[in-house]
Amino acid sequence: MQVLFFICGALALGAGLAAVVQRHARRAMWLMTLSGLGVAGVLLILQAPLVAALQILLCAAGVALLFTDVPRPLRGLARSDAWGTRRVWWAAVLVAAALCGVLVWAALSAIPITGQAAPAALVDWVVPLALALVVLLLAIAGAAEIVRGR
Amino acid sequence: MTPIPLSWSLVLAGVLFCIGLYAVLARRTAVGVLMGLALMLNAVLINLVAFWRHAEHGGGSGQILASSVPFIVGAHVVIGLALAVALWRTHSTAVLDDVDSLEG
Numbered sequence: 001m002q003v004l005f006f007i008c009g010a011l012a013l014g015a016g017l018a019a020v021v022q023r024h025a026r027r028a029m030w031l032m033t034l035s036g037l038g039v040a041g042v043l044l045i046l047q048a049p050l051v052a053a054l055q056i057l058l059c060a061a062g063v064a065l066l067f068t069d070v071p072r073p074l075r076g077l078a079r080s081d082a083w084g085t086r087r088v089w090w091a092a093v094l095v096a097a098a099l100c101g102v103l104v105w106a107a108l109s110a111i112p113i114t115g116q117a118a119p120a121a122l123v124d125w126v127v128p129l130a131l132a133l134v135v136l137l138l139a140i141a142g143a144a145e146i147v148r149g150r
Numbered sequence: 151m152t153p154i155p156l157s158w159s160l161v162l163a164g165v166l167f168c169i170g171l172y173a174v175l176a177r178r179t180a181v182g183v184l185m186g187l188a189l190m191l192n193a194v195l196i197n198l199v200a201f202w203r204h205a206e207h208g209g210g211s212g213q214i215l216a217s218s219v220p221f222i223v224g225a226h227v228v229i230g231l232a233l234a235v236a237l238w239r240t241h242s243t244a245v246l247d248d249v250d251s252l253e254g
Contacts, residue, residue, distance in 0.1 A: 001153050001154065002153060002154065005154050005158065009158075009162045012162070012166060012192070013162070013165055013166060013169065016166060016169050016170070016189050016192075017169050019185060020169055020170075020172060020173040020176075020177070020182075020185065020186065020189070025181065028182075028185065029185075032185050032188065032189075035189065035192070036188075036192065039166075039192045039195065039196060042159070042162065042196055043195070043196070043199055045154060046154065046159065046196075046199050046200060046203050047203065048199045048202070048203070048213050048216065050213055050214075050217050051195065051199055051213060051216045051217045051219075051220070054217055054220035054221075055192075055195070055220055057220070058220050058223060058224060061224075091175070092171075092172045092175035092176035093172060093176075095171065095172075095175060096168040096169070096171045096172040096175070097168070100164060100165055100168035104161050104164055104165070132218045132221040132222070133221065135221065135222075135225055136221045136224055136225045136228075139224075139225035139226075139228050139229050140225075140228050142229060142232070143228045143229050143231070143232030144232070146229075146232040146233060146235075146236050
């Protein structure tokens with residue numbers, strides 16, 4: 001189980017890092033999908049199959065998008081010479097490295113975990129989940145309206 | 151109880167978050183920034199699930215709460231891509247630094 005965690009974690013981190021430094025847009029999107037699958041693997045190992053299934057669905061949607069005919073504006077974006085990094089990319093590396101150091105130190109310190117008893121009934125969460133679905137639906141409708149360009 | 155220590159999951163999530171942070175700060179195009187944000191949200195998801203797994207009385211509510219994060223990721227990707235397409239159409243550029251005016 002621990003070996004699997006390392007494999008999935010390495011996949012998520014490696015593919016994510018490769019996607020971020022990739023100069024080719026389409027390859028970057030493939031690598032992002034791979035990273036998402038690595039995260040789904042980690043979630044499965046942490047015994048959260050519902051969340052892992054949703055993550056896999058998201059990755060499947062990304063793969064489907066990559067296989068379809070990418071709309072012209074996105075093709076234009078992908079071929080843009082601007083697909084690169086800023087000149088002060090080193091500052092971004094410093095900030096990210098500093099935050100990473102703080103987070104790793106916090107994670108490895110002795111942090112007492114105190115859980116609270118929570119009702120484990122799905123009926124308690126059906127309203128928030130329904131609201132999340134409505135938000136997603138509104139986002140899709142809004143995006144379609146933006147792209148239509150009225 | 152999972153055999154994976156909590157610290158491992160937190161370190162993984164922390165490093166993934168920082169990779170996403172680097173992408174948000176260093177990438178010039180909207181799509182690049184969106185990818186960074188997606189990585190950060192994935193890190194948050196791992197954190198949520200890890201803390202739920204190691205809580206004393208986890209129950210099922212933590213997983214249900216964490217399952218709302220993919221919906222948020224989906225919504226942000228959809229809106230972000232639509233904005234990137236609109237940006238390309240109106241300004242013929244993908245670089246965020248070139249679109250620095252609040253004027254319509």
